[in-house]
Amino acid sequence: MSINQNKEFKPLIVAFCCNWCSYAGADLAGTSRLQYPAEVKIIKVPCSCRVNPLFVLRAFQRGADGVIICGCHPGDCHYSTGNYYTRRRITLLYSMLDFIGIERGRTRLEWVSAAEGAKFAKTMNSFVEEVHSLGVNTRLSDFRVKDTNFGEFEKLVEEYSHELEADINTEIHETTQSGQILEKMKVRAKELMESGEVSRILGWNKGDFEENPEPAFFNTPQELDNLVYNKFCSANLSRYMIETSKWDGKTLVFLKPCDTYSYNQLVKENLINPSKSFVIGVGCEGNVAIDEMEETGLLEKCLVCTKSEHMVFDELIGEDVRPRTTTDRDKRFKGVAELENLTPEERYNFWQSELSKCIRCNACRNACPSCNCKKCVFDNNNYDTAQKANATTFEEQMFHIIRSYHVAGRCTDCGECTRVCPQDIKLHLLNRKFIKDINELYGEFQAGEDIETVGPLTRYDIENDAEPSIVHERGQKQ
Numbered sequence: 001m002s003i004n005q006n007k008e009f010k011p012l013i014v015a016f017c018c019n020w021c022s023y024a025g026a027d028l029a030g031t032s033r034l035q036y037p038a039e040v041k042i043i044k045v046p047c048s049c050r051v052n053p054l055f056v057l058r059a060f061q062r063g064a065d066g067v068i069i070c071g072c073h074p075g076d077c078h079y080s081t082g083n084y085y086t087r088r089r090i091t092l093l094y095s096m097l098d099f100i101g102i103e104r105g106r107t108r109l110e111w112v113s114a115a116e117g118a119k120f121a122k123t124m125n126s127f128v129e130e131v132h133s134l135g136v137n138t139r140l141s142d143f144r145v146k147d148t149n150f151g152e153f154e155k156l157v158e159e160y161s162h163e164l165e166a167d168i169n170t171e172i173h174e175t176t177q178s179g180q181i182l183e184k185m186k187v188r189a190k191e192l193m194e195s196g197e198v199s200r201i202l203g204w205n206k207g208d209f210e211e212n213p214e215p216a217f218f219n220t221p222q223e224l225d226n227l228v229y230n231k232f233c234s235a236n237l238s239r240y241m242i243e244t245s246k247w248d249g250k251t252l253v254f255l256k257p258c259d260t261y262s263y264n265q266l267v268k269e270n271l272i273n274p275s276k277s278f279v280i281g282v283g284c285e286g287n288v289a290i291d292e293m294e295e296t297g298l299l300e301k302c303l304v305c306t307k308s309e310h311m312v313f314d315e316l317i318g319e320d321v322r323p324r325t326t327t328d329r330d331k332r333f334k335g336v337a338e339l340e341n342l343t344p345e346e347r348y349n350f351w352q353s354e355l356s357k358c359i360r361c362n363a364c365r366n367a368c369p370s371c372n373c374k375k376c377v378f379d380n381n382n383y384d385t386a387q388k389a390n391a392t393t394f395e396e397q398m399f400h401i402i403r404s405y406h407v408a409g410r411c412t413d414c415g416e417c418t419r420v421c422p423q424d425i426k427l428h429l430l431n432r433k434f435i436k437d438i439n440e441l442y443g444e445f446q447a448g449e450d451i452e453t454v455g456p457l458t459r460y461d462i463e464n465d466a467e468p469s470i471v472h473e474r475g476q477k478q
């Protein structure tokens with residue numbers, strides 16, 4: 001609950017200030033008797049780069065009406081480069097908060113040196129004024145205890161969802177390729193296993209129904225009789241190769257073109273040892289979405305797929321036969337662009353409606369190749385997020401914002417998170433918001449395209465990187 005309820009509105013501002021410049025600047029403002037509102041609560045951090053996005057979300061949850069991060073001017077960081085990383089990361093975080101519907105005016109990043117007491121006071125006065133004009137923050141606070149009526153927004157959400165689905169449910173391209181590929185896959189896998197070249201095969205096993213083949217290891221040539229390859233084999237097998245890199249012998253893995261991007265990304269992150277792998281790239285005709293055992297068309301990820309080639313392979317079987325058009329790429333970001341064109345309130349209510357469906361089954365996290373932490377931050381027993389089910393709307397939002405932030409710049413857009421979600425939550429829109437922002441702000445980047453290019457959030461461009469204020473200027477509806 002906001003601490004501002006039931007009294008004259010005085011915005012509560014949380015200001016994260018780096019120890020070396022901004023905090024000293026605040027000190028100077030004080031000793032110079034320059035005034036700024038007492039509602040600004042300063043939290044000292046060693047470097048602006050230390051500000052974890054969780055801190056920002058928590059501040060809002062605990063009743064902050066605005067959050068400002070202050071650091072040394074670019075080039076003056078005590079640790080040389082910390083604020084260059086801050087600049088990129090906080091720009092993306094603020095842009096995502098805007099996308100979720102948190103008004104842009106509630107977040108700011110400023111560079112304030114130890115000599116700039118006057119700038120510190122002026123910045124705080126203007127920020128407080130801006131936040132004051134926006135009123136009490138209610139988004140990201142614990143909503144369920146409040147009287148929140150989503151009824152009036154249901155129509156908007158429904159219309160938007162139908163529009164997305166209309167895009168998605170186009171015709172399936174039927175081919176007979178997978179049957180022919182499967183025989184070749186079995187023959188080659190048996191040969192490699194019998195020759196001792198590989199110790200096991202990672203592929204898709206017959207599930208209980210034809211429509212749900214499962215990722216599986218095959219340890220003998222006989223077991224390969226159960227190997228399947230068809231239009232339902234959507235599971236991205238690359239994440240299982242992390243574990244096999246610790247085992248004796250090589251593992252043969254079958255990868256579709258899009259899966260090879262995840263594989264490459266994991267090699268780049270030193271999580272897969274390529275010398276322990278044998279990659280057979282398999283041709284793809286697009287995977288099919290299933291709803292209550294009915295085929296409903298190609299999976300969304302396949303409709304917007306631009307990944308027609310295998311980025312890595314030892315051998316190839318079959319070809320990519322799904323026709324692609326030049327509009328695939330545009331379609332990929334269409335949903336994000338449409339949301340950007342809504343007002344913050346509409347965006348907020350869209351996401352409230354989507355994310356409140358989450359039952360925290362963790363399927364999205366468990367299927368994601370990029371979500372591979374030994375101990376996930378959400379499984380921390382010292383933290384109030386370890387429970388399975390989200391207890392508040394804040395937890396729903398935090399889980400999804402932070403998870404998509406953690407995979408920003410590493411997410412290959414493989415679509416697994418959306419595909420496995422039992423609640424049909426459009427998680428790809430969050431991932432693609434980050435991808436779109438990265439492309440627009442830091443140049444086109446496709447995670448997993450190669451194993452050399454440094455990711456966009458682990459590099460910076462001193463001269464050209466935009467300030468986070470760019471989020472305010474990008475022309476989205478306010």
Ligand code: SF4
Binds near residue numbers: 361365421425
């Ligand atoms: S798969 Fe869906 S329901 Fe499960 S945790 Fe992820 S978003 Fe929530």
Ligand code: SF4
Binds near residue numbers: 364412414
């Ligand atoms: S976040 Fe989703 S789309 Fe991105 S790599 Fe993970 S599972 Fe794939």
Ligand code: SF4
Binds near residue numbers: 365371372377378407
């Ligand atoms: S949500 Fe974050 S901490 Fe958890 S597994 Fe994914 S990347 Fe790691």
